[in-house]
Amino acid sequence: MKQFAQHYIDGARRPIRAGESIRVYDSATEAPLADVSLGTAGDVAEAVAAAARAQPGWQALGAAGRAPYLRALADVLEDCAAELANEISREVGMPLKLSRRIQVDAPIAAWRATAALADTFAFVRTIGNSRVTLAPVGAVAAITPWNYPLHQITAKVAPALLAGCTVVLKPSELAPAVTERMMAACEQTKLPPGVLNLVLGGAAVGEALVSHPDIQMVSFTGSTTVGRKVAAQAAGDMKRVSMELGGKSASVVLPGADLSRAVKATVNSCFLNSGQTCSATTRLIVPREDYPQCRQLLAEAAAAMKLGDPADGETRIGPLLSAHQRQRVQAHIAEAEQAGFDRIAGGVDVPVPATGYFVAPTIYGNVAPDSRLANEEVFGPVLAVLCYDSVDEAITLANSTRYGLAASVWAGDDGAGEVVANGLRAGQVDVNGARFNPAAPFGGFGMSGVGREGGVYGLEEFLEPRSVQLP
Numbered sequence: 001m002k003q004f005a006q007h008y009i010d011g012a013r014r015p016i017r018a019g020e021s022i023r024v025y026d027s028a029t030e031a032p033l034a035d036v037s038l039g040t041a042g043d044v045a046e047a048v049a050a051a052a053r054a055q056p057g058w059q060a061l062g063a064a065g066r067a068p069y070l071r072a073l074a075d076v077l078e079d080c081a082a083e084l085a086n087e088i089s090r091e092v093g094m095p096l097k098l099s100r101r102i103q104v105d106a107p108i109a110a111w112r113a114t115a116a117l118a119d120t121f122a123f124v125r126t127i128g129n130s131r132v133t134l135a136p137v138g139a140v141a142a143i144t145p146w147n148y149p150l151h152q153i154t155a156k157v158a159p160a161l162l163a164g165c166t167v168v169l170k171p172s173e174l175a176p177a178v179t180e181r182m183m184a185a186c187e188q189t190k191l192p193p194g195v196l197n198l199v200l201g202g203a204a205v206g207e208a209l210v211s212h213p214d215i216q217m218v219s220f221t222g223s224t225t226v227g228r229k230v231a232a233q234a235a236g237d238m239k240r241v242s243m244e245l246g247g248k249s250a251s252v253v254l255p256g257a258d259l260s261r262a263v264k265a266t267v268n269s270c271f272l273n274s275g276q277t278c279s280a281t282t283r284l285i286v287p288r289e290d291y292p293q294c295r296q297l298l299a300e301a302a303a304a305m306k307l308g309d310p311a312d313g314e315t316r317i318g319p320l321l322s323a324h325q326r327q328r329v330q331a332h333i334a335e336a337e338q339a340g341f342d343r344i345a346g347g348v349d350v351p352v353p354a355t356g357y358f359v360a361p362t363i364y365g366n367v368a369p370d371s372r373l374a375n376e377e378v379f380g381p382v383l384a385v386l387c388y389d390s391v392d393e394a395i396t397l398a399n400s401t402r403y404g405l406a407a408s409v410w411a412g413d414d415g416a417g418e419v420v421a422n423g424l425r426a427g428q429v430d431v432n433g434a435r436f437n438p439a440a441p442f443g444g445f446g447m448s449g450v451g452r453e454g455g456v457y458g459l460e461e462f463l464e465p466r467s468v469q470l471p
């Protein structure tokens, strides 16, 4: 069993002396995987001091001087990509063959794409008689969740570093493997001391970091519940915040759309990573007259989702992260069952492997728009189907939750789909199955967050404009 008992501060590993630790388990076998020590506010203070000391020197390097470090980090991560994909699969439960591509290769590509912005991004702009310089915000606190651990670290740390910020990263204590890989990458690339510091811990360490006066910005990805607290705390001294929070994304099927394609893609999105995906389309909104056919297609799609060991090449859905997550998701299903919705697939009484934190892919139809299932993020493999009688009602339903992270629109013609997409209060909308674009801004309306990650928008989050008026 692994022990994660070190921070990485000021270019060196530091043993964590405080006594508290948590244990994480293999999501498929329930065998203990690792003990993770939790740091203290004192450790955070050292990490922040290191980041603050390192910031002017890092800024002075210029973007062209900083970009090679990002590329070098990508190279080191690439060298251990197979091992890291395996570790993430065991922790989080994503099937290994998806894990390599989505959890590891995609973020490595993002490190490189961010580095490439050094060549094209205008850090200095002229507006009339003003020279506007985009300056790094300063020392940044980055706090990340467990579901796509390397991706979420990359989406903040890569642009923050390119911008000239230094970072104290507190990754999720529940998916620790990536933390060790990042520490090794900092060492191997000889990243200057203090530029990227990693502290292990949970809520207490996160709070100490957010409230530290020498942190100028908090970039947080996680639940809306915690994000709210973090934003409130950061507001105390007017720190800049970037919040990537939960979602309850809609897949809107318009009359005349290819129902079969829409159902397949919605099911794939909803059940990806066992539903542990912030942007999963977890509400399918269909014309009422299509419901019988849709029901049939959904039942078939769910039956084709093979549940099992993430290491098995045939597996489409692995387990959830932990017993705690399984229990939470099962409570949502029990409530839907009690509400009497039309169970199309799954439920808590269908057989799943006896060992591992499995929940069968579950679909309920005719879900009431005001129910918890239609409004709250489940973060597990549960799809809610809602019916509508007019396109206006479909748009109203899609916009009716407090979230606004992502959405899909399915239409007989792409132009009509785009019109509806523009009526949705969501940060990322794809039309007729269009592919994900990592350079496009990603983030949410409403309670899904504040700010954007990805491409130039993600970089601008870490830059503060200064305009100098010239005579």
Ligand code: NAD
Residues within 6 Å of the ligand: 143, 144, 145, 146, 147, 148, 152, 170, 171, 172, 173, 201, 202, 203, 204, 205, 206, 207, 210, 221, 222, 223, 224, 226, 227, 229, 230, 243, 244, 245, 246, 247, 277, 278, 279, 377, 379, 405, 443, 444, 448, 449
């Ligand atoms: P979480 O909110 O429980 O934890 C996120 C991080 O915050 C962890 O590192 C945790 O240790 C830390 N934390 C907990 N309490 C804190 C506090 N009081 N102060 C500071 N930090 C604190 O979320 P999670 O369970 O790790 O992740 C799942 C959630 O993340 C889901 O809601 C999901 O939708 C969301 N998410 C959003 C995006 C996005 O881009 N919008 C991406 C991935 C996940």
